[in-house]
Amino acid sequence: MNSAVLVVLLLVRLCSATLSYPFEESLEFKPLKSNNLLASFNFKLNSSEFQLYQPKGETLHYSVFSKLLGPILQETNTRELHLRFSQGWYDAEVYGELPAKGGQSGGTGVELWSVIEGTDDESVFHDWIRLVNSLSGLFCASLNFIDSDSTTYPVTVFQPKSQLLQQNSLENDLYLLRSALPREPVCTENLTPFLKLLPTKGKAGISSLLTGHKVFNSQWSSMSIDITTHCSETGCHYEMDQSIKLILNVPLALERNEMPIPKPTPGSKLKCDPSKFFDAYHCFPLDEVSELDYSLLDLFGKQIQGGALISNTPTKVCADINKKAWNIDVNSSTNVDLHDENGKTCFTITDSENYNIHFKSSNTSEIAPLPAPPIYASRSLSGYSQDSGGFRIDLTNPTDEDSKIIIFESTPWFVRIYLHTLTITVNSTNTYTVDDPEFDTLLNGIIYNPAIDRKKPSHLELLVTIPAHTKVKLALQFDKSMLLYAEYPPDANHGFEIEPAVISVLDKDTNDVVYQMRTTTALLTLPTPDFSMPYNVIILTSTVMSLAFGAIFNLLIKRTVTEEEAERKAKSASSKIRDRLKQRVQSVKNVFKR
Amino acid sequence: MAQQTYLILTAGFLIRWVLPTIFPSITTILDKSVLFSTPISSFRSLQEGIFLLSNSIDPYNGEIVHFPPLLLLVFSKISQLDLVFAALDTLTGYLLVQINKKTNYSAKYSSWIIAAFYALNPLAILTTLSKSTTVINNLTLLYVFHQVLSKNYKSSVISLAVSSYLTYYNWYFVVPVLYSIYQNTASKHAVIRSIALYLASISALLYSSYVLTNNSFRFLYLNYCSTVLFKKIIPNIGLWWYFFTEIFEFFNSFYLAVFNIYSFIFVIPLTLRFPNDLLFASWILIGFLNFAKPYPTVTDLNLFYSMLIVFKVYYKKLKFSPFLSYVGITIILTLLPVFYYVWMCLNSGNANFFYAIGLVLSVLQTIIVSDFLWSKIQTEYFQEQGLDLDAIVKLTQI
Numbered sequence: 001m002n003s004a005v006l007v008v009l010l011l012v013r014l015c016s017a018t019l020s021y022p023f024e025e026s027l028e029f030k031p032l033k034s035n036n037l038l039a040s041f042n043f044k045l046n047s048s049e050f051q052l053y054q055p056k057g058e059t060l061h062y063s064v065f066s067k068l069l070g071p072i073l074q075e076t077n078t079r080e081l082h083l084r085f086s087q088g089w090y091d092a093e094v095y096g097e098l099p100a101k102g103g104q105s106g107g108t109g110v111e112l113w114s115v116i117e118g119t120d121d122e123s124v125f126h127d128w129i130r131l132v133n134s135l136s137g138l139f140c141a142s143l144n145f146i147d148s149d150s151t152t153y154p155v156t157v158f159q160p161k162s163q164l165l166q167q168n169s170l171e172n173d174l175y176l177l178r179s180a181l182p183r184e185p186v187c188t189e190n191l192t193p194f195l196k197l198l199p200t201k202g203k204a205g206i207s208s209l210l211t212g213h214k215v216f217n218s219q220w221s222s223m224s225i226d227i228t229t230h231c232s233e234t235g236c237h238y239e240m241d242q243s244i245k246l247i248l249n250v251p252l253a254l255e256r257n258e259m260p261i262p263k264p265t266p267g268s269k270l271k272c273d274p275s276k277f278f279d280a281y282h283c284f285p286l287d288e289v290s291e292l293d294y295s296l297l298d299l300f301g302k303q304i305q306g307g308a309l310i311s312n313t314p315t316k317v318c319a320d321i322n323k324k325a326w327n328i329d330v331n332s333s334t335n336v337d338l339h340d341e342n343g344k345t346c347f348t349i350t351d352s353e354n355y356n357i358h359f360k361s362s363n364t365s366e367i368a369p370l371p372a373p374p375i376y377a378s379r380s381l382s383g384y385s386q387d388s389g390g391f392r393i394d395l396t397n398p399t400d401e402d403s404k405i406i407i408f409e410s411t412p413w414f415v416r417i418y419l420h421t422l423t424i425t426v427n428s429t430n431t432y433t434v435d436d437p438e439f440d441t442l443l444n445g446i447i448y449n450p451a452i453d454r455k456k457p458s459h460l461e462l463l464v465t466i467p468a469h470t471k472v473k474l475a476l477q478f479d480k481s482m483l484l485y486a487e488y489p490p491d492a493n494h495g496f497e498i499e500p501a502v503i504s505v506l507d508k509d510t511n512d513v514v515y516q517m518r519t520t521t522a523l524l525t526l527p528t529p530d531f532s533m534p535y536n537v538i539i540l541t542s543t544v545m546s547l548a549f550g551a552i553f554n555l556l557i558k559r560t561v562t563e564e565e566a567e568r569k570a571k572s573a574s575s576k577i578r579d580r581l582k583q584r585v586q587s588v589k590n591v592f593k594r
Numbered sequence: 595m596a597q598q599t600y601l602i603l604t605a606g607f608l609i610r611w612v613l614p615t616i617f618p619s620i621t622t623i624l625d626k627s628v629l630f631s632t633p634i635s636s637f638r639s640l641q642e643g644i645f646l647l648s649n650s651i652d653p654y655n656g657e658i659v660h661f662p663p664l665l666l667l668v669f670s671k672i673s674q675l676d677l678v679f680a681a682l683d684t685l686t687g688y689l690l691v692q693i694n695k696k697t698n699y700s701a702k703y704s705s706w707i708i709a710a711f712y713a714l715n716p717l718a719i720l721t722t723l724s725k726s727t728t729v730i731n732n733l734t735l736l737y738v739f740h741q742v743l744s745k746n747y748k749s750s751v752i753s754l755a756v757s758s759y760l761t762y763y764n765w766y767f768v769v770p771v772l773y774s775i776y777q778n779t780a781s782k783h784a785v786i787r788s789i790a791l792y793l794a795s796i797s798a799l800l801y802s803s804y805v806l807t808n809n810s811f812r813f814l815y816l817n818y819c820s821t822v823l824f825k826k827i828i829p830n831i832g833l834w835w836y837f838f839t840e841i842f843e844f845f846n847s848f849y850l851a852v853f854n855i856y857s858f859i860f861v862i863p864l865t866l867r868f869p870n871d872l873l874f875a876s877w878i879l880i881g882f883l884n885f886a887k888p889y890p891t892v893t894d895l896n897l898f899y900s901m902l903i904v905f906k907v908y909y910k911k912l913k914f915s916p917f918l919s920y921v922g923i924t925i926i927l928t929l930l931p932v933f934y935y936v937w938m939c940l941n942s943g944n945a946n947f948f949y950a951i952g953l954v955l956s957v958l959q960t961i962i963v964s965d966f967l968w969s970k971i972q973t974e975y976f977q978e979q980g981l982d983l984d985a986i987v988k989l990t991q992i
Contacts, residue, residue: 385939387829388626416658418638420645434645446649450656453825458656479633482827485840527829527938529945534840537949541837544953545856545886548960552860552882555967556867558991560975566990 021064022046023199023311027206027304028344030320031359031367033094035250035288036219037299040099041206043198043242049235053171064199064310065238068138073227073238076131079174080115080160081227083135085186085194088220089520090247095220096370098517099245105222107500107518110141110186113178115160117170124175125151132179140189146179152410152459154178155447157504157513162228162239169231180410182497182521186221188212194223197242204352205308205315209300210244217256220247250292253299290365295331295358306352317357318346325366329358343368374399375466377503379519386480386527390421393474393501393519397466401508404444407474408502409460413451414481414526415498417458421477427470441465442472453481480526485534492531498522598706603687606713610680610722620723628934628948629927630724632889633826634660637725644670654812660820661727662759663803663813675725682733683722687712689736690900696743697873699907711903717927718900721893728893731761735880735897738767739873747775751788755795762818763887766861766879768792770872773865777872823850824888829948831930832890833956836949857886874908874970877901881963885956892927895959899923910983911969919962926955 024044031037047065054060054074062070073081084106090098098105114131118124128151136143158178191212195202202210215221226241256262271286272278297303307315318341319328328345330336332355336347349355376396383389397403411417424442425431432439445463449456466472500518507514561569614621624630625637633639643659643666646652653659653666672678687709694708703711712718721729734757741750750771758765776785800814807813820826829835834853841849860882864875881898884890902916909916929951936943972989981987 386941387628387938413657416633418642418658420641421638446651448646448651450646450651450653450658452657456656477638479638479828482829482835482839484827484838484843486843527945529836529839533836533946534842537836537840540953541833544956544960545833547957548882548885548963549856549859551960551964552878552967553863554991555964555971556860556863560971560989560991563988563990566992569992 020312021199021310023064023308024313025198025200025205025207025308025311026316026318027209028318028320029357029359031322031326031361031364032096032247032370033365033367035292035364036095037248037250037359038095038099039244039246039248039299041210041244041246043207043240045199045240045242047238047240049237052169052229052231052236062238065240066197069197069227069240070238072131072134072138076127076134077117077172078114078127078131078227079117079229080162081131081225082111082113082158083139083225084111084222085109085139085141085184085190085224086111086220086222086518087186087216088218088247090220090517092373092376092517095247097373097515100243101514102516102518104224104226104241104243105245105518106224107180107182107502108521109180109182109184109497109499110143111178111180111499112143112146113154113158113176116175116177117172118175119172121175124177128177139193141186142181142184145181148455149413150181150410150457151177151179152449152457154408154459154461156406156461156463157408157502157516159513160228161226162230178410180499182499186223187216191215191223194225194242194244197225197240199310200308204306205311205349206304206317208305209296209302211301214253214300215244215246217253218246218248219252221245248299250294250299251289254294257298257301288364290363291361292364293358293360296356304349304355304357306354307349309350309352314348314350316346316348317355318344319357319359320344320368321359322366322368325361325363327360329360331356331358372398373517374403374505374515375405375503375517377501377517377519379501379522381498381522381524382475383477386525388477388479389524390475390477391522392476395464395466395472395474395503397468397470397472400468402465402467404506404508404511405464405466406504406506406513407460407462407464408504409458409462411451411458411460411478411498412496413453413455413457414483414496415458415524416451416479416481417460418477418479419446419448419460421475423475424464425473425475426467428473480524482527482529485529485531488526488528488531492528493525495523495525498524596705599691599709602706602709602713603684603691606687606709606719607680607684609713609719610683611677613719614676614723621725624720624724625726627724627931628829629831629892629931630721631726632830632891633658633828634821634889635726635728635731635891635893637727640666640669640725640727652808654807654810654816657816657820657825660816660826662799662817663806664799665727665730665760667806679722679725679729682729683718684713686729686733686736686900687718689733689740690904693736693740693743693873693901694904696740697904699905701907701909703903703906708903712900715896715900717892717896721891721896724893726891726893727760728891731757731764732893732897734760735764735767736901738771739876742771742774743873745778747779747784747788748791751775751791752795755792755799759796759799762821763857763883766858766883767876769861770865770876770879773869774872777869821888822854824853826889829934829945830889830891831895831952831955832888833885833952834888836945836952853886853888857883868970871970874905877905878963878967881959881966885959895923895927905966908966908969908973911972913965913968914961919958919965922958923955926951926958930955 022045026042028040029037045064047070048061048063050060060070086106086108116124116127118127132143132146154176158176191210195207195210198207200207202208222245224243228239229236230239267280270283272283273286276284321328330347333353334351338345338347377393379391379393381389382392393407420434423431423433424439443462443464447461449459451458498521500521503517504513505515621637639658640661643653643661647666647670690712691705691708694702695705734753738750738754738757741753754767754771772785772788775788803813804811824834824838827835827839861879864879868875884894884898933943933947933951937945937948975989976983
């Protein structure tokens with residue numbers, strides 16, 4: 001009896017000792033201007049150690065690291081993987097600087113870059129295609145459409161994050177490949193596999209808040225996965241950072257709870273501006289509400305269902321608020337210890353109770369200081385015709401120092417860029433073309449790989465210096481190719497998405513990327529043929545060609561005679577035929593006479 | 595008389611030089627027009643090539659530049675492009691005058707008319723201002739004809755090699771040139787020597803290009819294969835583009851073969867049919883190629899319609915007078931950009947409008963070419979029979 005108790009006790013002891021994995025999760029809320037709320041979910045986990053060059057057939061144990069991802073990375077020699085799913089528009093003037101300095105957000109659609117080890121271009125590209133196909137199945141995204149015509153090899157940006165490069169233990173070279181799918185709609189089916197990679201699987205911890213219809217109702221959302229390989233003397237392990245950043249417009253989210261089907265606000269609920277005339281038919285709505293009271297249950301439809309108890313550090317939830325105007329209250333059956341951490345109000349979750357956070361504010365416009373981004377950028381298409389156009393990138397440096405930035409652009413092959421048309425306009429007054437000497441002081445370097453039809457996209461990296469408090473406009477012209485009949489997607493007149501330009505601000509001294517942002521995607525319309533015409537075109541073109549051929553052929557080959565001569569010949573020919581016919585008829589008659 | 599000719603040519607030169615200096619945007623406008631530029635010959639791809647070359651980016655890495663490396667190298671050294679293009683086109687006019695002088699036709703215009711016709715021809719002026727490299731192609735071809743007429747066979751063969759190095763379709767003219775050499779020297783050795791010379795010059799040009807592009811043959815693909823295989827499908831005034839856009843990819847290679855054979859098909863028959871007038875045969879060939887080749891531009895048409903004035907002797911037997919042809923062509927050439935604009939910019943018409951007018955242009959050219967052929971055949975018959983050209987004899991063919 002005693003020994004049995006001892007064994008049970010020992011087991012419990014053992015389990016509690018081993019039930020702690022290298023997993024960390026944290027959630028942070030930050031109210032922004034105009035009643036927006038930034039929610040960042042961060043997850044960090046490590047795999048157990050393995051050898052980089054594992055003999056085939058050996059089994060591996062990944063611990064909390066996903067068993068789905070591990071073999072894919074091993075098989076394709078992927079040393080680093082970065083995946084982004086984003087949607088919506090990030091309005092930097094309202095939301096301020098991107099969370100994590102833009103290091104964890106992508107452009108609209110799906111973005112993927114990875115560092116692959118290999119001997120030559122071909123084998124690396126082969127691995128890359130296998131990688132994107134596997135990931136496509138894993139994340140239910142059209143990553144399998146990534147091919148050589150959308151893959152670029154960035155030179156100055158997207159550099160590997162881990163220190164793997166400095167190590168001599170690598171057997172082969174490292175290659176950096178990148179691709180983006182701007183047309184991909186990010187949706188619930190991408191979120192579900194994303195959560196499945198976590199050891200908590202979205203059932204416990206902060207990830208229990210995440211449900212598809214709430215996450216994608218946000219103004220802007222970005223899911224990111226960053227996997228890096230780190231090696232020590234004993235072996236290597238993967239480090240995975242997963243994050244979801246959301247910007248929710250709180251009044252919109254609350255309204256959606258009340259009225260799932262959007263309807264106009266009933267007159268009784270309209271708040272009109274009392275300083276202006278209003279009656280049953282006229283109303284100038286008041287500006288945004290300034291008093292708000294909401295909870296996680298309102299925003300996510302759920303509460304935090306306990307902490308991630310298998311992790312070695314407890315789940316942490318923080319709120320970055322201005323305490324003068326905001327009040328936070330945590331509802332739970334256990335006592336919650338709210339404490340200050342770097343000016344943020346935080347608490348940890350160490351049990352499996354439900355937690356709900358109440359946000360209450362008397363003046364929502366008073367928020368914690370919002371750092372402004374070091375750069376504002378937007379890209380637009382210029383030109384009005386379907387056969388040519390131009391890119392225009394507007395950059396503003398609001399800081400007090402000159403800043404060095406890199407513009408990374410990758411455009412599909414059917415955009416035929418003319419780099420010599422590049423002009424730089426400073427403060428909308430001075431325009432410099434490529435021949436001007438001032439041009440080189442602003443544009444310090446160009447990396448350009450022109451496109452190859454149906455095989456390679458154009459890849460452009462521009463190193464630009466923007467003086468302090470200056471607006472710079474870059475303009476570039478291009479032609480649009482026509483595609484073949486079958487190459488147009490359904491609804492060809494919708495246009496083609498051009499992936500966002502990636503703008504990276506560099507550190508002055510070290511040239512490391514300190515801030516990164518993406519512009520919006522651009523919608524490009526291409527010239528379209530008439531899709532109902534193939535048969536007609538073949539017939540008409542062939543008719544004209546044979547007409548020309550026939551006319552010239554006849555003229556070259558026939559004998560020239562006078563008209564009388566021709567008639568005589570024709571007559572003699574026809575009379576001959578008549579005689580011959582008569583003879584035949586006569587012979588037939590003779591047969592019957594007998 | 596000679597002074598007058600030079601005066602007119604100089605005036606033409608000044609127009610071509612001064613106009614773009616006063617209105618520098620005119621080149622951009624013309625270069626953007628579907629009539630004057632194709633991806634193969636457009637001025638903006640030439641500029642792009644020069645820009646890439648001067649920034650030590652390999653222009654043959656991508657698929658924007660379709661010019662032979664030597665041409666690109668020459669242009670990257672030139673700073674006065676307006677002047678050069680004006681000079682090149684004036685030279686074309688001068689060659690036309692010389693060719694007219696050297697022919698032995700019974701009826702021809704005097705030199706100053708030819709000079710005025712070319713120097714003041716709005717079509718020729720516009721093609722110069724568009725700065726498409728086809729201008730150079732026209733010049734080299736006329737130079738070849740000029741050298742053949744002057745019986746400078748070596749130089750004609752070498753210039754033909756240069757010409758075919760610049761533009762793929764010009765090697766077709768090897769046949770009439772060689773035949774003319776054979777006719778005049780009556781020796782097979784001369785022909786073989788000419789072939790050898792042609793091949794040697796072409797190889798020299800290609801080899802120097804090969805060395806120039808860092809020992810890569812990619813320029814061959816970009817210059818010639820993209821023309822022959824019709825790699826850049828962009829609307830133009832020819833017949834190919836809509837056909838190859840619309841057919842299913844499965845048939846692509848078959849029709850490429852058919853279209854290429856089609857463009858070559860009359861080279862030998864024309865040479866054999868008109869051995870006494872190979873200039874005429876070559877001219878008809880130019881006219882035929884204008885709608886049988888993948889990337890025709892108005893600059894190509896310009897060569898045909900400018901040379902038309904040399905053949906005054908055949909005007910008499912034409913069904914449609916050259917004036918009528920000019921009016922027809924002018925109308926079509928005005929309609930083409932209109933329908934292109936309606937399709938590309940206004941979105942109120944689709945590709946079929948532009949295509950249809952392009953077809954009409956091809957039909958019109960067919961009519962003009964066959965009209966001239968028939969006139970030539972009639973004139974030949976009259977001469978053979980010793981009849982007066984004005985005699986009323988109705989001819990037909992059987």
